[in-house]
Amino acid sequence: AAAPSHGAVRPHAHRSVAAQVQERGYAQDxxxxEPYATYAERYQLxxxxxxxxxxxxxxxxxxLLADESESNLPDSCWANPTTSTHKTTAPATTTTSSGSGGSWRTGGFGTYFYQEGNxxxxxNKNSDSAKIVAIDIAYYGNTGEVSxxxxxxxxxxNTDNGKTVDAEIADVCPTCKNDNCLDMSLGTFEALS
Incomplete structure (x- = not known):
């Protein structure tokens, strides 16, 4: 099967909170x-x-309103999420594949995050050195289930230096910089640096 190539800006440990956020009433506005799934992920995060x-x-x-972005939120919103600490780097092009016979996707940004025991x-809990990656919710699917x-x-x-790493999909990304971003563990990111 073709591999996804999305990543997130802020990965999180999965919880069932999204199911508690009621979509009822949201549809009328x-x-x-913003899309309900985007709001529900941030609510959980x-x-x-x-x-x-x-x-x-x-x-x-x-x-948020449909024409707003998360950059409209106060910095204090991002200061204390109950999830992994995330570090954003300068844009880096990433290309992904499932390894054998998968499709390639290009043009993404590479970012990394700390696990912090989540x-x-x-x-699964993983160490910061584990070769893991988070994928976009559009690929991951229902966050109430294991994808x-x-x-x-x-x-x-890393198309800038030619370094390559294989990583296991271990998380979902609640937000993405673009459709081809990957949010990596520190170990995955450092292997590409």
Whole structure:
């Protein structure tokens, strides 16, 4: 099967919070608001279910308007997510494949994150040195289930220096810089540096 090539800006440990965020009522304003899946992922990432009636809730836990981006959120929203610490680097082109016979995708950014003892959406805890990667929610699918991509390998090539690494899909990306980004563990990222 062809391998996905998406990555996230902020990976997270999977929890069932998205299921608790009710889509009911959201549909009536869907033309005015960001996609529900995007909002639900951020709600989960920010651990909003535990922050009702706080200034954090007021500033960070509401859906954005359709013409807004996450850059409109206050910096304080990103300062304390209950998930892996994420580091963004300068844009780097990444290319991925499933290794044998998969399709290649190019033009992404490579970023990395720290595990901090959290399990990825695929359910496993990994060390920072593990060769793992997070994929976009569009590939991952339903975050309430383990994706069929979990455990599959992708080959990532840094087209700037030719270095290559194979990494296992272990997490989902709640947001992406573009459709071909990958969010990697520190070990995966360093293998490409």
């Amino acid at each position: 869907s033309d005015l608001l 920010f651990d909003c279910e535990d922050k009702h009636n706080t200034t954090f809730w007021d500033g960070c836990c509401h859906p 399990a990825g959406a695929c359910g 069929s991509y979990c455990g599959k390998k992708v080959r990532i090539v």
